[in-house]
Amino acid sequence: MVYNISRLTKAYGTRTVLDVPLLEIEKGLIYALLGPNGAGKTTLLNIIGFLEPPTTGKIFFRSQPVNFSESCLQPLRKSVVMVEQHPILFTTTVHKNLEFGLKIRRIPKKERDHIIEESLDLVGMRNFARAQAHRLSGGETQRVSIARALAVNPKVLLCDEPTSSVDPENQIAIINILKQINELKKITIVFTTHDRSQVTSLAPDRYINL
Amino acid sequence: MDLLVDSFLSALLLVASMDPEMVSIVAVSLKVSATSTMLASLMGVPFGFLVAFESFPGKRLLITCLNTLLALPTVVIGLFVYAFISRRGILGPLDLLYTQKAMVIGQTILILPIVATFTIAAISRIDERYRKTAKTLGANRRQSAFVIFREARFGIVAAVIAAFGRVIAEVGISMMLGGNAKGFTRTMTTAMALEYDKGQFTLAVALGVILLVLSFGMNLLFHFFQGRTRG
Numbered sequence: 001m002v003y004n005i006s007r008l009t010k011a012y013g014t015r016t017v018l019d020v021p022l023l024e025i026e027k028g029l030i031y032a033l034l035g036p037n038g039a040g041k042t043t044l045l046n047i048i049g050f051l052e053p054p055t056t057g058k059i060f061f062r063s064q065p066v067n068f069s070e071s072c073l074q075p076l077r078k079s080v081v082m083v084e085q086h087p088i089l090f091t092t093t094v095h096k097n098l099e100f101g102l103k104i105r106r107i108p109k110k111e112r113d114h115i116i117e118e119s120l121d122l123v124g125m126r127n128f129a130r131a132q133a134h135r136l137s138g139g140e141t142q143r144v145s146i147a148r149a150l151a152v153n154p155k156v157l158l159c160d161e162p163t164s165s166v167d168p169e170n171q172i173a174i175i176n177i178l179k180q181i182n183e184l185k186k187i188t189i190v191f192t193t194h195d196r197s198q199v200t201s202l203a204p205d206r207y208i209n210l
Numbered sequence: 211m212d213l214l215v216d217s218f219l220s221a222l223l224l225v226a227s228m229d230p231e232m233v234s235i236v237a238v239s240l241k242v243s244a245t246s247t248m249l250a251s252l253m254g255v256p257f258g259f260l261v262a263f264e265s266f267p268g269k270r271l272l273i274t275c276l277n278t279l280l281a282l283p284t285v286v287i288g289l290f291v292y293a294f295i296s297r298r299g300i301l302g303p304l305d306l307l308y309t310q311k312a313m314v315i316g317q318t319i320l321i322l323p324i325v326a327t328f329t330i331a332a333i334s335r336i337d338e339r340y341r342k343t344a345k346t347l348g349a350n351r352r353q354s355a356f357v358i359f360r361e362a363r364f365g366i367v368a369a370v371i372a373a374f375g376r377v378i379a380e381v382g383i384s385m386m387l388g389g390n391a392k393g394f395t396r397t398m399t400t401a402m403a404l405e406y407d408k409g410q411f412t413l414a415v416a417l418g419v420i421l422l423v424l425s426f427g428m429n430l431l432f433h434f435f436q437g438r439t440r441g
Contacts, residue, residue: 049346070351078348088339091361100357101347152347 001063002027002156002188003048008057010043018043020057023208025190027155030182032203033192035210041192042085044210045158048190049082062155078105082158086165087145089133094125094144097133101152119147122184123177139170146177150185157181159191163198175201213411221416231392232416239397242310242388243378246317250325251370253318258329258369263355273330279323284316284382291316291387308389313397316383321373328372332365333358368435375428379421 003025010018018040025031025048033041046052048059053068060066061076081101089097098116107115120126123143128136136144142162149157162178163171179202182189193199199207224232261272293299295306295315306312340361344354359366381399388395390404398417405414 051342051345074348074350077346080346081348082342082346084339084342086339088337088343090340090343090357100344100349104348104353148347 001025002061004060004063005048006058008044008047008059009055010040010047010052011055016055018047018054018210020044020210025156025188027188028182028186029206030178030189030191030203032199032207033190033210034194034196034199034207035192036194039210041210042160045082045160045190045192048156049080049158050076051082078152079155080158081149081152081154081156082160083142083145083149083162085161087141089136089141089144089148091134092132093129094120094131094133094136095129097144098148098151101148105152115151115153119151120144122150122180123147124173139166139173142166142170142174143177146174146181150181150187153185154187156188156190159189161192161194163193163195178202217411217415218419220412221419224412224416225419229413229416232413232420234393235396235398235401235417236420238310238393238395239378239399242313242317242384242397243374245310246314246321246377247370247374249314249318250321250373254322254325254373255329255366255369258326259333259355259359261326262330262333263358273327276323276327276330280327282320282323284320284380285386287316287319288383288386291319291383295387307387308391308395310388310395312387313384313395316387317377317380320380320383321377324373324376325369328369329362329366332362332369335365336361364435368432371428371432371435375425375432378424378428 001024003023005020005023005025008018008020008023009016017038033044035041043052047054050066050068050073058065062079066072066076090100095116098119099112102112102115116129117126120129123146125140125143125147128140128144133141133144142165146157146159146162159178163174166174175198178189178191181187189202191198191202261269261276291312292307295301295304295312297307306315336358340357341354344357349357379399381403384390384395384397384400385403388397388400390396390400396404398421402414402417402421405411405417
């Protein structure tokens with residue numbers, strides 16, 4: 001089990017935006033968080049991505065209880081990477097964007113270059129390594145941000161509405177990339193969506209209504 | 211009109227001949243302004259970055275105070291520094307009055323709020339998603355701060371350029387703390403004021419032309435870096 005979550009809530013002031021009584025996420029599978037806008041999907045991703053603490057509740061990550069103090073979260077973030085709905089790339093080349101997480105993990109240069117090439121290849125962006133990231137289209141940005149997340153070899157990949165800001169052609173490509181990542185690398189994937197057809201194509205049996 | 215045209219033509223000849231007195235004045239101006247800009251940047255950029263990056267009580271009040279300091283008149287700074295470095299001041303024994311060091315102190319105080327507030331503005335403009343992206347990729351606090359700094363780099367350079375542009379054109383501090391001593395603390399602006407008092411316009415106009423060219427260059431650079439910030 002990757003995540004074991006119980007009685008999780010998140011409130012801003014008096015307004016509760018998220019209430020999850022129980023949620024279990026198994027290793028190596030794809031899960032969908034389904035719900036309309038404002039259902040708390042992104043908030044839940046932020047919490048399980050260790051980017052913000054819950055108000056109440058318990059989370060076990062790989063059988064260990066999660067302590068939401070900043071010093072304890074930073075090592076956990078090295079295992080879980082989130083790709084945002086509207087991802088932002090650093091103002092530099094695509095190659096350096098992918099290199100960022102690898103440098104943090106002190107991966108040697110030669111190995112870094114190999115991983116970057118492999119990750120870009122997986123999302124069909126190999127020829128864009130030297131391109132300036134801020135000049136890419138929406139679909140290309142989404143693919144590069146998935147490659148950037150993949151490069152650091154996470155245990156869990158969280159995708160917030162991965163196809164909502166791209167054209168139909170790129171939507172199909174991104175869904176296929178996510179399937180491929182899961183099959184090849186056995187990375188657990190949790191994605192949010194309000195589109196049932198995406199659930200059908202990616203996680204027909206494993207979706208959570210929020 | 212003839213006076214202006216004649217002065218302008220004579221000034222151009224003076225610039226073309228690289229008059230030694232004029233060159234010395236320009237060199238003093240550039241040296242003092244560059245030193246004060248460097249000092250103000252060394253203090254103002256990290257300070258502005260910390261103010262913008264961190265959350266703490268009284269942050270808005272501090273930014274309001276810094277914005278207020280932008281309007282500080284040069285003569286007020288001149289008087290303030292004079293009170294410290296004059297013979298009767300607590301720093302009197304250091305014998306700083308009417309030296310380039312005194313001018314650097316005053317000018318640094320003048321542009322410190324400019325560097326700090328422009329840095330704060332540059333950092334605050336950076337999309338919050340950069341910090342979140344750095345965090346999710348495993349960056350610690352220092353590494354996330356570096357990402358924000360790198361994204362704001364053009365805005366920060368623009369802050370430094372704006373500060374240099376302000377300081378090279380100021381006259382009050384240079385006059386009050388430098389004393390306009392020939393070959394030593396005479397800057398372009400104080401020399402222009404003196405030449406005007408003497409009724410000799412050639413050197414004043416020549417220095418004015420150089421100052422304008424420098425300001426134009428600074429503005430070109432400023433807009434170049436501002437443009438880079440907007441992507």
